[in-house]
Amino acid sequence: MSKRDVAHVLRRLSIGVHPRLVAxxxxxxxxxxxxxDLSAPAPAPLDFPAPTDFASAREIxxxxxxxTWWLEQMRSNPRLIEERLVWFWHDHFATSLQKVRVPxxxxxxxxxxxxxxxxxxxxxxxxxxKDPAMLLFLDGVTNSARKxxxxxxxxxxxxxxxxxxxxxxxxxxxxxxxxxxxxxxxxGRPGLERAAAFGxxxxxxxxxxxxxxxxxxxLLGRTGAFDLDGALDVLLDHPATAPRIAAKLYTELVGSAPxxxxxxxxxxxxxxxxxxxxxxVETIVHDPAFTSPAARGARVRTxxxxxxxxxxxxxxxxPPGTAAAxxxxxxTIGYVPFVPPNVGGYPKGTRLLGPHQLVHAFDxxxxxxxxxxxxxxxxxxxxxxxxxxxxxRTHAVVSAERDPGRRLALAVASPEYSVG
Amino acid sequence: MGKGVSAGPVSRRRFLxxxxxxxSVAVAxxxxxxxxxxxxxxxxxxxxxxxxxGRTLVVVELGGGNDGLNTVVPYADPLYARLRPTLAVADPVxxxxxxxxxxxxxxxxxxxxAGQVAIVExxxxxxxxxxxxxxxxxxxxxxPEQRGSTGWLGRYLDGTVGFGDPxxxxxxxxxxxxxxxGERSFSTTIADGGGLQPRPPAWIDRPxxxxxxxxxxxxxxxxxxxxxxxxxxxxxxxxxxxARLDRDLAGAATPPAPAADGRATAEAVVxxxxxxxxxxxxxxxxxxxxxxxxxxFDTHQGEAQRHPAxxxxxxAAVDAFFTTLESSGAADRAVLMTTSEFGRRPxxxxxxxxxxxxxxxxxxxxxxxxxxxxxxxxxxxxDPNGNPTMTVDLRSYFAAVLExxxxxxxxxxxxxxxxxxxxxx
Numbered sequence: 001m002s003k004r005d006v007a008h009v010l011r012r013l014s015i016g017v018h019p020r021l022v023a024x025x026x027x028x029x030x031x032x033x034x035x036x037d038l039s040a041p042a043p044a045p046l047d048f049p050a051p052t053d054f055a056s057a058r059e060i061x062x063x064x065x066x067x068t069w070w071l072e073q074m075r076s077n078p079r080l081i082e083e084r085l086v087w088f089w090h091d092h093f094a095t096s097l098q099k100v101r102v103p104x105x106x107x108x109x110x111x112x113x114x115x116x117x118x119x120x121x122x123x124x125x126x127x128x129x130k131d132p133a134m135l136l137f138l139d140g141v142t143n144s145a146r147k148x149x150x151x152x153x154x155x156x157x158x159x160x161x162x163x164x165x166x167x168x169x170x171x172x173x174x175x176x177x178x179x180x181x182x183x184x185x186x187x188g189r190p191g192l193e194r195a196a197a198f199g200x201x202x203x204x205x206x207x208x209x210x211x212x213x214x215x216x217x218x219l220l221g222r223t224g225a226f227d228l229d230g231a232l233d234v235l236l237d238h239p240a241t242a243p244r245i246a247a248k249l250y251t252e253l254v255g256s257a258p259x260x261x262x263x264x265x266x267x268x269x270x271x272x273x274x275x276x277x278x279x280x281v282e283t284i285v286h287d288p289a290f291t292s293p294a295a296r297g298a299r300v301r302t303x304x305x306x307x308x309x310x311x312x313x314x315x316x317x318x319p320p321g322t323a324a325a326x327x328x329x330x331x332t333i334g335y336v337p338f339v340p341p342n343v344g345g346y347p348k349g350t351r352l353l354g355p356h357q358l359v360h361a362f363d364x365x366x367x368x369x370x371x372x373x374x375x376x377x378x379x380x381x382x383x384x385x386x387x388x389x390x391x392x393r394t395h396a397v398v399s400a401e402r403d404p405g406r407r408l409a410l411a412v413a414s415p416e417y418s419v420g
Numbered sequence: 421m422g423k424g425v426s427a428g429p430v431s432r433r434r435f436l437x438x439x440x441x442x443x444s445v446a447v448a449x450x451x452x453x454x455x456x457x458x459x460x461x462x463x464x465x466x467x468x469x470x471x472x473x474g475r476t477l478v479v480v481e482l483g484g485g486n487d488g489l490n491t492v493v494p495y496a497d498p499l500y501a502r503l504r505p506t507l508a509v510a511d512p513v514x515x516x517x518x519x520x521x522x523x524x525x526x527x528x529x530x531x532x533x534a535g536q537v538a539i540v541e542x543x544x545x546x547x548x549x550x551x552x553x554x555x556x557x558x559x560x561x562x563x564p565e566q567r568g569s570t571g572w573l574g575r576y577l578d579g580t581v582g583f584g585d586p587x588x589x590x591x592x593x594x595x596x597x598x599x600x601x602g603e604r605s606f607s608t609t610i611a612d613g614g615g616l617q618p619r620p621p622a623w624i625d626r627p628x629x630x631x632x633x634x635x636x637x638x639x640x641x642x643x644x645x646x647x648x649x650x651x652x653x654x655x656x657x658x659x660x661x662x663a664r665l666d667r668d669l670a671g672a673a674t675p676p677a678p679a680a681d682g683r684a685t686a687e688a689v690v691x692x693x694x695x696x697x698x699x700x701x702x703x704x705x706x707x708x709x710x711x712x713x714x715x716x717f718d719t720h721q722g723e724a725q726r727h728p729a730x731x732x733x734x735x736a737a738v739d740a741f742f743t744t745l746e747s748s749g750a751a752d753r754a755v756l757m758t759t760s761e762f763g764r765r766p767x768x769x770x771x772x773x774x775x776x777x778x779x780x781x782x783x784x785x786x787x788x789x790x791x792x793x794x795x796x797x798x799x800x801x802x803d804p805n806g807n808p809t810m811t812v813d814l815r816s817y818f819a820a821v822l823e824x825x826x827x828x829x830x831x832x833x834x835x836x837x838x839x840x841x842x843x844x845x
Contacts (some may be wrong), residue, residue: 016491099553140550151554164567298647325621332611332619334595341598342557344569348492353651354596355616356588356609362618362630371623391648393514397636403625413649 004388006031008296011420012253013285014080014291015087016308028291036281038118039269040078050203058201066110067382074308075315076361081281082113085117087304088252093128093160094340095137102133102186102206104203106338109133122236122275123244125160129232132205138343143180147211150176151203155343161235163244167220174217178231181212181370183334236275243267253284255299262287276382297419300352303335305361305420307364310412313384314372329363332356353418361413381411390416423428428689466832467577471707476700477821478709478741478756479573479599480693482734484718486550488763488779490727492539497797503766507723507773515539516792524732527739528782537782538843542797543817544778544810548762550599552718552775555761560599562834572818573708574602575833576826581605581707583653584649586661590699592692595713600710606654607708608661613695615665616658635659669695686733689713693737697744700754703810707826717760723772734758738784754783755825757817767797777803778810781817787825789845816841 010017010187033367046069051057071085074083091114099107109131116124127136129152135141153176157167164261185195187202200206207228213351216225219234226234246266250258266280273279289295301309307326312316330336334357340346349355375381378399382390394414401407411417443805494500496519509516510518513529513617519539531537545564549555558564562572570578573589580603581588589600589607600607610616620627632821638656643649692713699706715732719726738756745751763779778797797808819830824844833839 115489116729117650131839151551174718232684250516300651332595340721350650350654351601353654354595354606355661357652358658359618359631362620362634364629365624366619366621368621369624394637397633400636401633405624406626406630409620409624409630410634410637413637415637415648415655418651419647 002027002295003383005291007386007388008420009285009291010035010080011301011305011386012255012290012299013084015074015083015305016312018312018382019386020312020384032285035080036278036285038079038082038278040125040173042079042082042114043077044072045111046107050102051102051104051277052187054186055100057104057186057188060101060103060184061340062099062319063106064099064324064327066103066107067327067398069240070110070337071304071308071326072313074304075311079118082114082118084221084252085277085281086113088249089117089124090337091115091340091345092248093124093134094343094345095133095338096340096342097338100133100136102136103338105133105136107186107320108203110338118278120275121270121277122232125236125247126229126232128160130154130182130205131178132203133185133256135182135205140179140182141184143176143182144211145177146211148173148176148180148213150256152176153179155233157235159233161241161244162238163240166238166240170218171220174219174226175231175235177213177215178226180227181207181209182228183208183211236353241267243274246270248286249280251279253281254287254290255295256289261347292370297416299420300349301418301420302346302348302352303330303333303357303361304337304419305362306361306412307367309385309417310364313386314368317368317370317372325366325369326364329360329366332360332363334360358418361418362409363364365409365412371405372408374408376404378407379405382416385411385417387411387414387416390414429845433497439598439743466575466579468576468828468832471576471580472825472827473707474705475825475827476705476707476709476754476755477573477826478693478696478700478711480734480737480756481597481599481714481759482713482717482730482760483556483712484628484760485555485717485762485764485775486717486758486760486779487719487723487727488541488760488776488781489766490723491522491731492541492780493522494518494796494799495520497796499767501803504768505801506771507523507727507768513660518791518796519796522728522731524728525735526767526782527735531738531742531784536786536788537784538788539778539780539782540790540812540817540820540841540843541792541794542808542811543781543794543814544808544812545814547811548777548807548810550762550775550777550805550807551763555775557598558607558754559759560597560601562815569601570603571599571601572599572833573600574598574605574607574712576774576822577605577607577707578602579832580828583657583742585704586657587664587699587704588707588750589710590706591710593710595712597710597712600708606657607710610665610695611699613669615669616662627742631662635667649740659784664702664704666748667701686736689737689738689785691731693741694744697741697748697750697754700745701748701750705750719764719770719772720774721772738782742784752786754785755787755821757781757783757821763808764809765806766802777807778812783821785825787844789843793841793843813838813841822842 006022007017008027009028009031017117077083112127114133139149140152143149150172154172158164183195184205185202198208222234243263247258247263268279270285398407398410452584488511493509495512511523513523514520544556560571577589578815586606586608591609596609632771638652642652644653692711696709758781764773764776795811815834819834819838819840820843821826822830823840
């Protein structure tokens with residue numbers, strides 16, 4: 001039974017299950033301690049230099065390199081909670097290559113998220129608001145004093161901070177005014193080359209003062225000549241923001257939403273620790289709900305989690321550059337890193353249980369060009385996938401197959417592997 | 421989209437198809453509060469009654485923003501020729517002395533004359549956004565305020581069939597459509613006549629019966645009290661859907677491979693609309709078939725060559741759809757409608773047109789009361805961006821098919837105050 005608890009903890013606090021780690025850990029507490037251990041060095045970055053011209057910048061196929069690199073971090077980064085939180089923040093600040101169109105900028109955003117993933121939410125929010133990919137994705141670059149674009153101003157409140165129903169259209173206007181003037185220097189792109197004239201380096205963002213509306217704004221009841229940072233501080237100060245972010249984190253890790261009291265308490269923890277995320281994570285994992293039997297299997301696993309679980313089970317069968325075949329499978333399911341379907345993030349819960357999503361779970365096996373070395377004993381196969389205590393039915397369906405590849409395929413598409 | 425991120429010389433379709441790792445679904449319900457407790461959202465699903473079983477709505481999405489002015493051509497308006505010095509359609513098929521169709525829409529024009537085509541002009545939404553993404557989100561959700569996360573057809577399925585029928589909503593394309601995203605219903609995506617088949621790697625033995633073996637995970641009686649039970653139910657529904665597709669699509673022609681640059685070909689769209697017709701003619705037809713094959717209408721450049729080819733594909737595909745239906749004796753079972761995130765700017769930009777706003781759309785079928793509806797937007801009173809002002813809210817357009825064809829009260833789906841256009845006999 002304890003291996004089942006260990007696997008549960010690792011599934012929630014990392015991506016995948018890390019079956020080799022499960023073998024070395026004896027209790028849920030040990031698994032929590034291991035998952036939250038950030039003493040190992042952060043992974044080495046990808047060699048992915050800035051493009052030298054506009055045309056090569058838009059070679060969107062090159063996203064395969066950051067996707068491959070990211071999947072590899074998910075598979076093997078010893079800083080387990082870091083990978084869970086990197087994905088969580090990518091989903092929270094969902095930004096898509098489909099609109100940004102420059103793989104380099106998507107990768108740069110990934111580095112920004114990594115830098116702050118286990119640190120301060122406030123710092124992450126400020127960094128994301130100035131992030132070139134986000135400025136392109138939510139039209140910050142077209143938001144100027146003369147011609148306002150409210151896309152980011154609305155989403156930053158609705159999705160990233162205070163939440164729906166806690167602001168008015170006047171607040172959207174005020175926030176958008178505060179965010180005016182930020183541009184991205186994209187070398188060679190008509191209309192934006194002038195960013196360089198304001199001293200903004202290639203592929204970076206900066207403020208063009210004469211595009212900025214420096215006037216006085218009233219935002220969420222506060223009045224001042226807010227600029228971008230000032231407005232974000234107002235959003236952070238709103239009493240709804242900290243409980244909302246903490247509750248979303250709780251939902252990610254526990255698999256169900258917290259009650260209001262718990263959310264408020266976690267929000268206070270976040271504020272009391274100067275927006276540091278890890279104290280909130282620590283509080284959540286020590287909540288009895290986190291390891292309660294009801295929490296086990298209460299979350300629909302995402303296609304990326306299933307894929308990474310496979311990669312961890314049979315790492316010796318992975319070819320160099322895994323993302324091309326796996327990427328096709330993820331694309332079919334509509335769940336590709338760097339390509340969230342919308343600014344609200346990736347589908348979750350039962351939305352991942354549609355017929356074509358379920359059927360195409362088999363496609364994930366394409367990550368292996370040849371059959372992996374599947375253990376002969378069915379229980380060992382389940383253990384390699386981090387599955388303990390599967391139902392008799394599941395055991396029987398998998399055991400009924402003679403071919404090891406088919407056994408693996410069915411185990412990966414089993415009800416037990418679909419939840420976590 | 422903002423000026424900084426226009427799709428530029430690479431077409432959207434090419435972009436989507438060209439990359440190995442990119443999903444083809446784009447922006448949907450932007451306002452999704454993703455962590456709201458499930459109970460709160462489940463309560464919001466409308467109850468619409470049974471709807472109209474046996475009737476199918478086929479939606480053909482003209483992705484990228486179709487140039488409505490060069491599709492339904494206001495050739496009698498002198499401003500049209502002035503705004504389109506090089507791109508004006510020279511020889512439109514006249515419909516009524518005021519408007520005509522691009523001559524490559526000849527078969528559609530014939531159906532118009534037979535009284536089976538409604539042309540609805542000036543469809544858009546208030547305060548239009550020129551971003552593909554923002555505009556698609558509005559068309560998919562039917563909610564310019566983006567207050568929820570569901571699609572308009574997803575809400576229709578939520579309120580009628582729910583989880584009861586996994587083939588009630590079928591997308592033909594490479595990924596799910598946000599328009600069919602519901603809170604308590606599934607839609608199924610099929611890429612081609614192969615139906616609901618996985619693409620496992622070659623090293624898997626006997627891939628053909630993998631799904632059949634997999635269906636044994638679902639017990640005869642599933643309990644959906646646990647999440648695992650819900651997965652088991654989904655497995656059962658998926659197996660049902662697959663079996664029905666195997667039966668209904670048996671012998672369906674293998675679809676042609678896409679062109680090397682990933683663009684939809686005439687063969688591909690004809691094949692997809694033929695597939696749609698086969699689904700409509702099947703014993704348990706879907707309520708909604710959503711065809712998202714077309715994605716190349718973003719004609720910023722080269723429009724003089726590209727747009728005629730695109731509407732020719734549309735003409736061939738719509739004709740293939742109805743011809744297939746008619747040969748199956750099922751012509752009265754379906755109505756086809758077009759959508760597109762926006763029209764294009766009346767003024768040319770050089771060799772093409774930029775993102776616009778309101779445009780004309782078609783509703784086709786034997787139950788349709790043919791003719792012109794709505795109001796062509798004025799070409800002399802353009803908005804500050806040089807775009808037409810909408811005359812028909814897309815919610816009235818959707819309300820028309822919800823009430824007149826799908827047999828439900830449109831208000832819970834599109835909101836209050838959007839009078840359905842009386843498009844049906």
